[in-house]
Amino acid sequence: DETRRHWLRVSSETKELIENIKNGTAKTRITQSSIIVRGKYVTLRISKPNNAVFHLDLKGIKGMTINTSRLQLIPDLMRRSFQTGLMWTDGYIEYGHPALKTTNLWQVVLWMLSYPGKTYVRIDGVDLNNNDIRIMWRLRVNDYTLERKPELSAEQFDSALPMFFAAVLGDGSIYFYKKKERIYPSIELTGSEVKIKEWEKVLE
Numbered sequence: 401d402e403t404r405r406h407w408l409r410v411s412s413e414t415k416e417l418i419e420n421i422k423n424g425t426a427k428t429r430i431t432q433s434s435i436i437v438r439g440k441y442v443t444l445r446i447s448k449p450n451n452a453v454f455h456l457d458l459k460g461i462k463g464m465t466i467n468t469s470r471l472q473l474i475p476d477l478m479r480r481s482f483q484t485g486l487m488w489t490d491g492y493i494e495y496g497h498p499a500l501k502t503t504n505l506w507q508v509v510l511w512m513l514s515y516p517g518k519t520y521v522r523i524d525g526v527d528l529n530n531n532d533i534r535i536m537w538r539l540r541v542n543d544y545t546l547e548r549k550p551e552l553s554a555e556q557f558d559s560a561l562p563m564f565f566a567a568v569l570g571d572g573s574i575y576f577y578k579k580k581e582r583i584y585p586s587i588e589l590t591g592s593e594v595k596i597k598e599w600e601k602v603l604e
Contacts, residue, residue, distance in 0.1 A: 410458060413439045421446075455536075456526040463522025465542070468512045478562050482514040484550045485563035489570025493549070498541045503527055503534035507569045514566075517543030 417437050420426035421444075429436040434447040434455075443457035474482065483498070490502045491511075500511050501524065512519055518541070525536040552563075568574070568587060576583050 410441050410456075413441050414444065414456060417442065417444050456528070458523060458525050461523055463520050463538070465518050465520050466512070467518050468516045469518070469543075471513060471516050474513055479514050480550075481560075481562040482510060482566045484552060485566025486511055486514060486570065487546075487549045488552050488563075489567050491549070491570075493546050494540050496545050496547070498544050498546050500539045501536065502570065503536050504569060505535075505537075508537050508539065510566060510569060511539055515541040515544055517541060 417426060417439050421428070421435075421437060426437050429438075434445045437444045437446075441459050443459070445455040445457065447455065486500065486507070487498060490504075490507065491498060491500050493499065498515060500507065502508060520540045520542060522538050523535055524538045527534045527536060574585065574587050576585055578584075
């Protein structure tokens with residue numbers, strides 16, 4: 401099985417690259433944010449020196465096209481609201497089509513429900529740190545075209561909540577804090593200053 405053989409090559413080369421880093425024989429390229437070691441099947445990037453995160457960029461893995469056209473589970477207006485929120489987080493435009501790159505599986509599921517149709521899916525890499533291992537997914541919707549990101553506005557939708565929910569899945573976090581013996585939930589959205597200002601306009 402070619403897929404199994406490829407993963408065995410990836411595993412073997414990953415171990416070899418790590419050993420080469422340990423004994424100082426690896427050919428590395430150092431940038432401001434990471435150390436990069438390239439192999440034939442794997443590119444290993446080590447970022448955050450004080451809390452190392454290993455990124456394995458995998459080569460030679462073919463993707464597949466998944467047809468979700470029968471999964472028309474979300475009403476059209478809400479679906480377009482989800483699309484807007486997703487495109488304003490980890491979404492981007494690739495060859496004129498909406499695309500997404502993420503390690504968040506919930507984001508992958510919501511993306512495919514929000515864009516029913518033919519979606520190209522492939523695994524781009526794996527992120528590893530002390531507490532977690534995550535697969536980097538890359539998706540491109542073939543049945544939709546975009547020239548630019550949709551406008552971030554709640555006026556075209558009944559509610560901004562679906563759009564904001566999609567954004568929290570990508571760029572946000574939910575946590576609880578204690579104040580005067582009471583527990584309060586808090587939602588935090590991160591991003592560039594321009595992006596945060598746009599969201600503030602929507603949520604006002």
